[in-house]
Amino acid sequence: MEPGVNNAQNGWRGIAGAVAASVALATAAVWGASLGPPLAAGVAVLALSAVLGLAVVVRRNRRRPQHPVSELRRELDQTKRDYGQLFSAVPCFICVLNRDHHVIEANALYSETFDVSERRLCYEICKQRSAECANCLVDLTFEDGQIHSSEETLITREGHRINVVVHTRPVFDESNRIASVMEVFTDVTEVKRLQRQLALTGRAVAGMAHRVKNILMGLEGGIFIVNDALESNDRPSIDQGWEMVERNVGLVTGIVKDLLYCSKDREPSFEADVCPQDIVSEVRDLYAARMSDDNVEIRTELSEPPHRGTFDPDAIHNLLCNLVANAIDACRFDPCPDKPGHTVVIRCFADGGGATVFEVEDDGAGIPEDLSHRVFQEFFSSKGSEGTGIGLLVVQKVAEEHGGRVTFESRPGHGTVFTVTIPNAHLETVDGFSIADRSEAQVS
Numbered sequence: 001m002e003p004g005v006n007n008a009q010n011g012w013r014g015i016a017g018a019v020a021a022s023v024a025l026a027t028a029a030v031w032g033a034s035l036g037p038p039l040a041a042g043v044a045v046l047a048l049s050a051v052l053g054l055a056v057v058v059r060r061n062r063r064r065p066q067h068p069v070s071e072l073r074r075e076l077d078q079t080k081r082d083y084g085q086l087f088s089a090v091p092c093f094i095c096v097l098n099r100d101h102h103v104i105e106a107n108a109l110y111s112e113t114f115d116v117s118e119r120r121l122c123y124e125i126c127k128q129r130s131a132e133c134a135n136c137l138v139d140l141t142f143e144d145g146q147i148h149s150s151e152e153t154l155i156t157r158e159g160h161r162i163n164v165v166v167h168t169r170p171v172f173d174e175s176n177r178i179a180s181v182m183e184v185f186t187d188v189t190e191v192k193r194l195q196r197q198l199a200l201t202g203r204a205v206a207g208m209a210h211r212v213k214n215i216l217m218g219l220e221g222g223i224f225i226v227n228d229a230l231e232s233n234d235r236p237s238i239d240q241g242w243e244m245v246e247r248n249v250g251l252v253t254g255i256v257k258d259l260l261y262c263s264k265d266r267e268p269s270f271e272a273d274v275c276p277q278d279i280v281s282e283v284r285d286l287y288a289a290r291m292s293d294d295n296v297e298i299r300t301e302l303s304e305p306p307h308r309g310t311f312d313p314d315a316i317h318n319l320l321c322n323l324v325a326n327a328i329d330a331c332r333f334d335p336c337p338d339k340p341g342h343t344v345v346i347r348c349f350a351d352g353g354g355a356t357v358f359e360v361e362d363d364g365a366g367i368p369e370d371l372s373h374r375v376f377q378e379f380f381s382s383k384g385s386e387g388t389g390i391g392l393l394v395v396q397k398v399a400e401e402h403g404g405r406v407t408f409e410s411r412p413g414h415g416t417v418f419t420v421t422i423p424n425a426h427l428e429t430v431d432g433f434s435i436a437d438r439s440e441a442q443v444s
Contacts, residue, residue, distance in 0.1 A: 093154075093164070093185035096171065097122055097138050104180065115157040122183070126154045141168040141181045154185065163192040218248040268312040268401045276356050277306040279313060280348045283320040287328065287344075295341045296331045298324070303349035309356060309424040311402065316358075319398040320346065322391035323360040323418050330364030336413060339363070355404075355423045363415040367408075395420070 093113060096105035101121045110116065114126045122138070123129040137148040149167045156162065164185040173179040225241030228234075280300055288298045324344060331342035347359040392406075395418070399406045404422035 093126075093187070094182065095122065096180050096182050098180050099142055101132065101136075101138065110185075113156050114154070126185075127152075128155045137166060137168040138181045138183065141170050142178055145170045145178055151188075152185075162187055163189045212252060215248045215251050219245060222248065268315060270310050270312050272310050273308050274311040274313050274316075275306050275308050276311060276316060276358070277302045277348050279311075279316050280320065280346050280358070283317060283324055284346055286321070287324050291328060294328075294332060296328055297341065297343045298328075299343065299345055301345060301347045307350045307356070311356075311422070311424075312398075315398045315401060319395050319420065320358065320360070322394050323358075323420075326391055326418075327360050327362035327364065327416070330362050330366070330416060332364075334365040336365070351421075353423075355421050358420040358422075359417055361415065361417040366412040366414055366416055367410040368412050 090107060091109065092107075093110040094107040095103045095110050098104055101123065103116060103120065103122055103125060106116055116125055121132075123131070123133050127133065137150060140146070140148050147167060147169050149165065152164055152166050154162050154164055165188055166186075167184045169182045169184070170178045171180045171182055222241045222244030225237055225244065227241075229237035229241060280302060284298055284300050291298060324346065327344045331344065334342065342363055345359075345361045347361070348356070350356055396406050399420050399422065402422045402424075404420060406418065406420050408416060408418045410416040
């Protein structure tokens with residue numbers, strides 16, 4: 001081929017390449033406008049990459065007829081779709097903000113989790129605040145163009161709180177100025193929960209170790225009294241020392257059982273035709289004899305007639321034992337000198353909705369107001385080194401296994417009432433009538 005023809009062909013190829021590049025960048029501008037300023041720069045870069053790639057294809061396939069403009073438009077369409085899918089599919093909360101803190105772009109997860117209404121501000125959407133956050137990372141990124149991060153708490157549209165790690169990144173326009181800021185939130189709620197659980201477990205283990213140490217000292221004291229009394233054949237001292245040994249062994253046994261109960265997953269052993277009033281009576285008899293010398297009366301208030309249902313009897317027995325033991329301790333540690341004695345009342349009745357209700361009430365020291373919010377949040381105990389707080393975890397776990405819940409009311413200096421409500425659609429009275437039928441009969 002003549003050199004002149006070669007030069008002409010090369011010239012036409014250069015012109016065609018320039019035209020293709022111009023059309024590509026123009027198309028990128030159109031798509032960028034439709035996607036918004038934050039994505040325009042990215043689309044332009046992808047368009048330029050597509051042009052370069054197309055030039056290589058044209059050079060390598062000179063004999064095959066090509067349509068670079070149509071091909072480039074198709075590639076840009078595909079790139080736009082891929083980029084949009086990637087933006088929406090990222091498993092993080094992503095939003096893009098302008099300088100006024102308005103959300104101008106958001107991925108699918110952010111829009112589904114938070115109430116993204118038109119013209120709403122970021123701190124209204126994900127934090128339900130009426131004023132801008134102190135030390136706002138978005139403002140910092142607008143000021144210095146740097147990446148900033150922190151741990152924050154967000155509130156979903158349903159009102160749930162989630163812990164996140166947030167990163168802010170600047171988004172530049174074609175003039176290399178910061179046009180907006182992208183916030184990326186990574187949900188670390190489960191990680192924080194596990195960290196908190198590990199920390200609480202460590203505290204519980206330390207508390208239990210201290211408690212067991214005190215019990216062992218009691219055991220040593222009881223053994224010393226028994227050994228000394230055996231040498232002198234002092235029967236009363238032998239009985240006294242042996243009682244100390246039995247009591248402290250029982251305390252260690254209770255701690256170990258509760259710890260094992262909370263530390264492993266277990267399937268409840270539900271049984272039909274269980275009378276919860278019978279379990280309450282067993283627990284009363286178990287503790288009444290023990291507390292006769294401590295001036296603490298234990299009595300029951302049971303609904304008549306007794307009813308039956310499906311329960312895990314051993315778990316319910318464990319639940320009541322922990323509540324009664326806590327109530328007894330609240331009486332024993334009551335600092336009020338004006339009370340001649342204390343009373344613990346165990347109640348059991350079926351409400352009209354087919355649920356069994358257990359109540360354990362004491363007139364002891366009560367729970368201080370500044371500690372009441374911690375009762376179900378950690379290994380709570382108001383007895384200092386005398387308690388581990390694991391008993392309430394057992395109570396809560398048993399209630400949850402039965403589909404129920406635990407609540408309490410307390411007045412410092414007057415006492416506390418713990419209430420366990422367990423739903424059961426198959427409760428029957430001993431005379432064969434269902435609880436619901438009996439309630440309807442009473443209403444009629």
